[in-house]
Amino acid sequence: MLTYPYQERKLNLNPALIDEARTLAKEIVAEVKPFIISHSTVSVERAVLRLLGIDGVNSEGIPLPNLVVEHLQEEGLLAEGSARTLTRAFIHYGKSPQSLAEGIEQGTIRLTELPDFPEEVIENTARALALPAVAKIRAQRQARRAMLAQGEGIEPYLYVIVATGDIYEDVVQARAAARQGADIIAVIRSTGQSLLDYVPYGPTTEGFGGTYATQANFRIMRAALDEVGKELGRYIRLTNYASGLCMPEIAAMGALERLDVMLNDSMYGIIFRDINMQRTFVDQYFSRMINGFAGIIINTGEDNYLTTADAMEAAHTVLASNFINAEFAFLSGVPEEQQGLGHAMEINPDVPDAFLYEMAQAQLVREVFPRSPIKYMPPTKHMTGNIFRGHIQDALFNVASVLTGQSIHLLGMLTEAIHTPLIQDRALSLEAARLVFGVLRHMGEEITFKAEGRIQKRAVETLEKAVGMLRDIEKIGLFMALERGMFADISRSLEGGRGLDGVFAKGADYLNPFIRLLGAETEGREAFESSAMGGERDV
Amino acid sequence: MLTYPYQERKLNLNPALIDEARTLAKEIVAEVKPFIISHSTVSVERAVLRLLGIDGVNSEGIPLPNLVVEHLQEEGLLAEGSARTLTRAFIHYGKSPQSLAEGIEQGTIRLTELPDFPEEVIENTARALALPAVAKIRAQRQARRAMLAQGEGIEPYLYVIVATGDIYEDVVQARAAARQGADIIAVIRSTGQSLLDYVPYGPTTEGFGGTYATQANFRIMRAALDEVGKELGRYIRLTNYASGLCMPEIAAMGALERLDVMLNDSMYGIIFRDINMQRTFVDQYFSRMINGFAGIIINTGEDNYLTTADAMEAAHTVLASNFINAEFAFLSGVPEEQQGLGHAMEINPDVPDAFLYEMAQAQLVREVFPRSPIKYMPPTKHMTGNIFRGHIQDALFNVASVLTGQSIHLLGMLTEAIHTPLIQDRALSLEAARLVFGVLRHMGEEITFKAEGRIQKRAVETLEKAVGMLRDIEKIGLFMALERGMFADISRSLEGGRGLDGVFAKGADYLNPFIRLLGAETEGREAFESSAMGGERDV
């Protein structure tokens, strides 16, 4: 029901401040950029290998992309980029990347003894090897566009999670959720997957608080949702997590399997999973490039800030981070129309007038990012075992969402504090949201906020504080800001956290054909840019 | 939290229209007034007897007031007013009204053979006999004022019902409700009591869907609520029903026992209980006089219209009826501050933008009656067995209520479609309302409605239609309007319905000392008028 871009201006915000925030964020990101583009990671390389067609696991269950990268690492070949060596091997052996990987696994192929080839030959061959994946992703994007044209939900999109730990049970829940009215299904990942430095393989039926993100699971769920969506005449979007130590690989898998939304933040892993910041910045860059090209909406994780920090005090950190996340997205070529910036309704409901402050925050994010499919997260921290009270807290969240024109609406569950959603929890939430959205559909258009009232004041104040924070960060740099715990009250060090050993400086002859094919200003994009630029969304 | 009178003007209503409506209503009522003041009813007379101190039942359970009135009727003495004959008997026998009544019951006293006395003596004696009740009621009003000064809830007042059918169980529920946060407790009456032409006696423990309204039950509940209110530092108001065939008597009982709120409509009995309209108009006049004097807030029953008629189509009938009800109240000397005009949230939630129309209606009633403690009734008709959905419907009602500055907020129950409230249903509703009111407390002040938007248009349209309806009624008269089924789609005839045989024309020497003592422009009032006029409410 939203008309893009969002048109209302209810908060009396100072546009100069918003411009300043954007400029600051751009500068903050620009400072990190040299580091990012001069480095790669094991996960980026594994993603490259996956896009080149390498998949599967060995008898011990170790994924071939991991084995190949380890091999390259051992042989000191990784700095050139896995694509270069694989391409050379391809030319030399005349075998597909998959066969090569299997050969490496079995020890029948060694990459150290490869002859060299003219640079042009290597580049062209690498490009040729890369094209099938690019074509596949493009085809998926086209398929999505075609299916969306057949019918889809209206905003705010109803987004629910399934989290049984078993992909087959997830499918049942997801299909039922679609019938119950969901527009977007997110398959929650098993606790701890983000810390695995490999992607599990095949369909999985065990997980805690979620199901492993595997390519097979993606495919199974995609097929199930396509089927039910077709029946319902409504395309059902699928969400997963390109987060953690494997974000680029998961992005690649998601692009190939036509996921529609990916949790894909530039800093979440650093802050919340204690993943090394150097690793994350490099990983997010490539993973977002893939998501951008695939027409996948990325979701950022600022809502998480308010699960540890206080929502009244830390509202501005969410906005400041949104600005930074958006700039990182631009850097990877993700257009605004795919920037599902996250924020949340997490003020303690015991705070008098809490709803007013939530409205201020929700409207603020909406007005500042009028073209982005912003994602609004429900109350979680202050939910309790009282499901009846919780259902009301969620209803208020629904009200705030529809009043402020949110795009992606993650449904709160009355059982939030108890367990991952049961089949009926989701149905009850969906029903409640549909009810609220229906009876309040045009309320947002009907109301204006008092000039200099509580809502406007709170919004202006939050914007000012966010700009102040960005000014500080711009001065000290993002790395230092993270060290100081400026986000979510959590401090991380440059060398600390997991996965730093997987980061390496690109060699002078580093090759990754996908950067040119998928990146912001490059060839593969053409086909889609025109429409995206026109403001129309095919995502 | 409301400041009286309500100040906001958000609907862009035409004040001339409101004035016209009031004038029309005044004229409509003025047309009925001659009939009203020239008639009395058996129930009015029984109320007079009760106020003179007659109470109790005979061995067959027939209340003494009924026996005396029947006796007077048989003897052809009723047209003079029961007070006249009782006064004469008092002078003659020197016995209290109660002893006289007992004598009549036992056949030891006959009223036909009484000597006559000078009119002045009779009037003065009647007045003297009436004064103790007047003093008692005044004392109750003063007691209420004193207790309110110790502490009370803030508006919208949280109003819940108890309906176990057993006064002792009701007490448990009511005390628990007070602790759970209720400001007002209504003891629902047993199904069908409104059609009884007598008031049951003593404490009762059986009833269907409610507990009998008896003076003993009033007293028991009053004591229980005073006790718990004192403990909580918050005066707990008590509500019952001065409706049906005995409305004046119940009003008298309520005034004596310090009830705070009475359902007391000028037409409800006619429309919904098929009570004869002549009977009701006379009864309501005297019952409201008592309520007015006692500082009791009356609640009108327009919400009921929307349980039979469609809330989208019939919204204006509610408003039109509110105007008429208010004028009838003025006629009886009930000031605006005690006119708890009723309206309800009953639009089918499947109607797109239903909430906007509800807001329009709620705000309209609020703005049109800025000094009245208007009473907002929750969704009932569209509640279903889905308690979770119902809880959300009620939450939206809570939102509408606090946004539009309602005064008395009858809580919706998630189990509305299933059973009368369980102890936890009430607690959950109270908790939900407190939550919503808390987080939205000042939202009403924060928002304005778009000029000529859906809400304003709907409100203006409803007001116009109400005025149109009042114009029609003014032309044909209220009796005819009722015959034509203009309220709630229910048609009633002048001679039809129950209780007509209890109506009689006052004789030339009719006497009822309470009319002068309790009525609008008369002596008993003085003590309170000054404060009520000042806008301060002691009710």
Next chain:
Amino acid sequence: MSEVNLKAVRPYGDTLDDGIVQLSFTLPIPFGEEAKEAAKRWALQSGFQEPNISHAQDMGEGFSFFVVYARSRVTVDFTVIEVPQLTQVRLEKRQIELRIREEVRRKLVVVGACIESDAHTVGIDAIMNMKGYNGHKGLESYHEVEAYNLGAQVSCEDLLAKAVSVSADAILISQVVTQKDIHLRNLTRMVEILELEGLRERFLLICGGPRLSYELAKELGYDAGFGTGTYAEDVAGFVLEAVLRQRI
């Protein structure tokens, strides 16, 4: 997900046969750790497993409220379930009218009311009045039906008298208030009066209301009963079929 065993169906939360059930209830005991333990024991004694007292709240006056999630091992055999139901297909108004005209060849006569203490006329009005319900016109709008809606709080005697005086085919009774089973009492009263007067066979006796079902109506000695979501067509169709059946 594994196949559901329809011979042993049990509640489902998010995994087949997990048995998860939500409960809420109040116990008349003061709030505290002991109350929680009592709630847990109540759940265990009721046969639930792993009761999780996810919420406990003081209701005041020595009462405590609980929200509980627990697992149930109780199964039902779904394969043996047969619900006595009206077998009739839902006809449309037009068809019904036509069939009355052509097959019954006289108007059907129905009288209806909310009996005794019940004043909830919206349900019976939905069935009988012109306007109907949810776009389904009521019996009064049927050319081929003579419908008398007596309204609220009509005594059984008055309703019967009317039915006799207009030679009704069917008597329609609405009962909405069910507190303390008053609906059962009222409905039974009507049957008893009819039987006493020897008139039970003379009329089709039909009841309706949100807590009524075909099954319950049959138990009470009625010819049919209708619950939530009934439309005039359902009733007219039933009366039509029954009248035709009687003819044979």
Next chain:
Amino acid sequence: MSEVNLKAVRPYGDTLDDGIVQLSFTLPIPFGEEAKEAAKRWALQSGFQEPNISHAQDMGEGFSFFVVYARSRVTVDFTVIEVPQLTQVRLEKRQIELRIREEVRRKLVVVGACIESDAHTVGIDAIMNMKGYNGHKGLESYHEVEAYNLGAQVSCEDLLAKAVSVSADAILISQVVTQKDIHLRNLTRMVEILELEGLRERFLLICGGPRLSYELAKELGYDAGFGTGTYAEDVAGFVLEAVLRQRI
């Protein structure tokens, strides 16, 4: 209202001993009259009386959801209930500090973490970090406590190593995720490791989390467990008492 018989307490709706309970659950059977009947039978077989299926809803994919009100005859004897509880009185921070200074006469040392897969630090932070929770300062703010909060997803081994290296008095463990009883597994793992290393007696072992209780903790072999609404004082007080007790 009559007196409650505490030896036979049963659910209460609005009349003593009415036994009213609300239930909701899904059955893996397709929506319809038969599903409703199945729900009713399930309730009856579970021992409830007069089940009233007040709501039935199609969940899609062959599932049906129900809201049920029913009566229970099950009673619990409230008079015999005793809940193992920390007997200790809640001391205030000031008092605790004083008693450590005067009676223990050295700082208390505690290490804490969310172990294994669990990343929910808010709870342990609420207990340990400077800032604390709801205005109750955390252990880090105690002069007389040396507190090491290792944060999220710490392996049992790492936590133990830290405890050994700083000679901790107490190990604090938080477990929030309980799906598939992972908290039980993780908590048990810690006890096993401690026992294997022969170190179980060396440390006070304390766990906490929204689904934990003193009772459950004891069952698992912990010295204490704390649930929702715990503050640093509770933990500090417990450690203090236990350390003093060990001295004697």
